[in-house]
Amino acid sequence: MNVAIIGASGYSGAELASLVAKHPHLTIVGLFVSEGSQDQGKLLSSLYPEHASLLDLPLQPLSDAAYKHIAANADYVCLCTDHHVSVELAPKFLDMGKKVFDLSGGYRLHAASDYDTYYGFSHPYPDWLDKAQYGLAEWYSDDISQAELIAVAGCYPTAALNALKPLQNAGLLSDQPVIINAVSGVTGAGRKAAINTHFCEVSLAPYGLFNHRHTPEISQYLGHPVLFTPHLGNFARGILETIYVTLKPGVTPEQVDAAYQVLANAPLIRLKGKVMPSIKGVVNQPYVDIGWQQQGNQLIVVAAIDNLLKGAAGQALQCMNLVSHWPGELGLKGV
Numbered sequence: 167m168n169v170a171i172i173g174a175s176g177y178s179g180a181e182l183a184s185l186v187a188k189h190p191h192l193t194i195v196g197l198f199v200s201e202g203s204q205d206q207g208k209l210l211s212s213l214y215p216e217h218a219s220l221l222d223l224p225l226q227p228l229s230d231a232a233y234k235h236i237a238a239n240a241d242y243v244c245l246c247t248d249h250h251v252s253v254e255l256a257p258k259f260l261d262m263g264k265k266v267f268d269l270s271g272g273y274r275l276h277a278a279s280d281y282d283t284y285y286g287f288s289h290p291y292p293d294w295l296d297k298a299q300y301g302l303a304e305w306y307s308d309d310i311s312q313a314e315l316i317a318v319a320g321c322y323p324t325a326a327l328n329a330l331k332p333l334q335n336a337g338l339l340s341d342q343p344v345i346i347n348a349v350s351g352v353t354g355a356g357r358k359a360a361i362n363t364h365f366c367e368v369s370l371a372p373y374g375l376f377n378h379r380h381t382p383e384i385s386q387y388l389g390h391p392v393l394f395t396p397h398l399g400n401f402a403r404g405i406l407e408t409i410y411v412t413l414k415p416g417v418t419p420e421q422v423d424a425a426y427q428v429l430a431n432a433p434l435i436r437l438k439g440k441v442m443p444s445i446k447g448v449v450n451q452p453y454v455d456i457g458w459q460q461q462g463n464q465l466i467v468v469a470a471i472d473n474l475l476k477g478a479a480g481q482a483l484q485c486m487n488l489v490s491h492w493p494g495e496l497g498l499k500g501v
């Protein structure tokens with residue numbers, strides 16, 4: 167299958183380009199940036215020297231000629247662009263009959279009103295919100311394989327939902343909101359320069375209290391209220407979430423262990439039991455690591471991912487595999 171990547175110079179786009187370039191059955195047919203991009207004409211490998219020889223491919227402006235090239239040559243279009251950009255681009259490529267994999271949050275939420283509240287814009291294509299399929303690969307694989315528009319799950323939600331859905335589906339959660347404390351590396355904020363992601367400014371600090379856009383994303387796909395607080399940490403890659411769960415009275419450790427068995431055969435999930443996950447254990451890896459410990463009806467679950475792999479490009483590739491009816495982990499294990 168032939169893949170066009172829009173936003174290929176960004177952190178998730180470049181990561182996805184490297185995965186597609188190494189994949190046995192996928193071919194890059196174009197790497198694109200905005201029409202005004204200062205990087206147009208440059209080789210992607212000149213921005214990311216670690217990909218020299220693998221990605222000696224030019225970044226092209228998303229011009230009328232580019233649209234024609236994509237219409238004629240691409241099967242899959244990946245949008246590694248900001249929400250505002252993806253929201254506008256997705257229908258254009260869907261109208262061409264392409265399968266669209268959007269790494270942004272532009273089509274993840276069901277309710278158009280949530281875009282006013284959490285994203286700060288009125289959604290221009292609410293009809294597509296009904297048709298988009300949420301790309302949380304381990305949980306919606308059949309629906310993903312049939313979809314035209316895949317809204318690849320967010321980075322923080324990917325860790326949180328894989329940690330919590332086993333408990334929710336087994337009916338073990340009490341009515342209390344689940345509390346999620348998450349720390350992300352700075353690549354989570356993208357490649358463009360900004361004061362809050364400046365090397366000298368980043369330490370460890372919370373942001374987005376009560377109003378981060380991943381709060382409705384997690385609670386919508388969990389079916390349970392959450393209190394989610396992200397933090398920005400002074401490291402490049404990785405997300406670690408410490409999640410506080412109040413279980414229903416009388417839930418035993420054996421029931422909790424049994425609930426997690428639903429993920430035991432998922433190739434990109436590593437259940438670690440009482441061994442706590444770490445950022446070091448997942449950086450440059452395609453996995454979600456999940457550990458848990460219980461005391462009475464309190465459970466602490468810890469989940470870790472690489473935000474650019476399982477949290478973005480890795481999961482996008484997993485979704486492309488599912489749409490192509492290949493094993494989800496093809497081209498991911500051993501990256």
Ligand SMILES: NC(=O)C1=CN([C@@H]2O[C@H](COP(=O)(O)OP(=O)(O)OC[C@H]3O[C@@H](n4cnc5c(N)ncnc54)[C@H](OP(=O)(O)O)[C@@H]3O)[C@@H](O)[C@H]2O)C=CC1
Pocket residue numbers: 172173174175176177178179198199200201202203204205228245246247248249251269270271320321353354355356357358473474477478
């Ligand atoms: N970074 C992460 O960990 C994760 C990111 N995501 C999501 O993925 C998307 C991309 O994130 P990230 O890689 O961090 O972003 P970056 O800021 O690193 O990259 C954005 C890319 O989009 C390009 N771009 C900007 N405007 C346009 C346009 N109008 N048309 C075409 N290309 C354009 C940029 O190039 P130029 O400006 O030069 O044109 C650049 O290549 C976002 O929606 C983000 O929320 C999801 C999960 C995790």
Ligand SMILES: CC(=O)N[C@@H](CCC(=O)OP(=O)(O)O)C(=O)O
Pocket residue numbers: 269270271319320321322350351352353354355356396398
């Ligand atoms: C550290 C940092 O800034 N992280 C980003 C989340 C990563 C991301 O791009 O969000 P999506 O998964 O929704 O696309 C943020 O909090 O906005």
